[in-house]
Amino acid sequence: MHTLVRQELSTRGRFHEHNRDVIDQARRLRDKARRGHMLFDEDALLPFFDERVPRSVFDGKTFEAWRRKAEFENPHALELSLADVLRDEMSDLTRDRYPDTISVPGSSLALSYRFDPSQDDDGISVAIPIAFLAQAEPDVLEWTVPAWHDEKILLLLQSLPRSIHKEIAPVAELACEIAHAHAPFDGLMLATLAADIHALTCVHVPPGCVAPGRPAAPSSLLLQQPAKSPENSWRVPQN
Numbered sequence: 682m683h684t685l686v687r688q689e690l691s692t693r694g695r696f697h698e699h700n701r702d703v704i705d706q707a708r709r710l711r712d713k714a715r716r717g718h719m720l721f722d723e724d725a726l727l728p729f730f731d732e733r734v735p736r737s738v739f740d741g742k743t744f745e746a747w748r749r750k751a752e753f754e755n756p757h758a759l760e761l762s763l764a765d766v767l768r769d770e771m772s773d774l775t776r777d778r779y780p781d782t783i784s785v786p787g788s789s790l791a792l793s794y795r796f797d798p799s800q801d802d803d804g805i806s807v808a809i810p811i812a813f814l815a816q817a818e819p820d821v822l823e824w825t826v827p828a829w830h831d832e833k834i835l836l837l838l839q840s841l842p843r844s845i846h847k848e849i850a851p852v853a854e855l856a857c858e859i860a861h862a863h864a865p866f867d868g869l870m871l872a873t874l875a876a877d878i879h880a881l882t883c884v885h886v887p888p889g890c891v892a893p894g895r896p897a898a899p900s901s902l903l904l905q906q907p908a909k910s911p912e913n914s915w916r917v918p919q920n
Contacts, residue, residue, distance in 0.1 A: 696759035712796040713779040778828040823870035
């Protein structure tokens with residue numbers, strides 16, 4: 682069974698290519714969540730094949746004979762699904778949390794994800810067509826994808842000057858309330874946070890105090906513009 686899990690078995694079954702594609706999809710989803718360094722647990726996939734392949738199958742020849750009959754009865758008998766591979770992670774690695782596009786006023790922009798800290802384009806890149814570049818509002822693009830929405834707001838609030846930080850405590854509860862009140866990329870992020878802090882706590886936050894570049898905010902939650910290309914882009918670099 683280990684040869685099936687590791688995709689090392691020589692077979693003419695179409696399931697083999699299908700399963701490779703599913704595992705590649707799972708890897709891409711994990712890259713979005715920056716979990717690409719985590720190896721798939723081969724033992725977790727063993728029950729899938731144990732439940733389907735009878736014990737009378739003990740080598741490549743007996744497997745091929747059994748497979749032809751099994752796939753004649755059910756062509757999808759040995760095909761993995763994303764849920765089989767990701768298991769408990771499936772509910773977290775969704776398109777809603779890691780979208781392929783974002784909607785901003787006037788346009789829908791494509792996102793690309795890369796998990797490779799050694800490269801300049803590590804993180805999330807937002808492609809902005811040249812025709813839309815003059816209309817793009819950088820402060821709207823300070824938001825991040827839903828998966829990191831709550832975390833970014835909390836860290837930005839934690840990075841406020843100590844005098845303000847004390848007045849708005851407990852910060853975690855305030856950040857949660859603000860995060861649940863807004864969808865990512867809806868309005869100017871930093872201005873929205875300052876307005877919400879004042880509305881909820883009566884504490885005035887001077888312009889510039891809520892700033893993604895403050896030392897307390899990690900680079901994983903900042904938005905940058907890399908070198909220009911025919912299709913410009915903004916990038917969220919990652920640690």
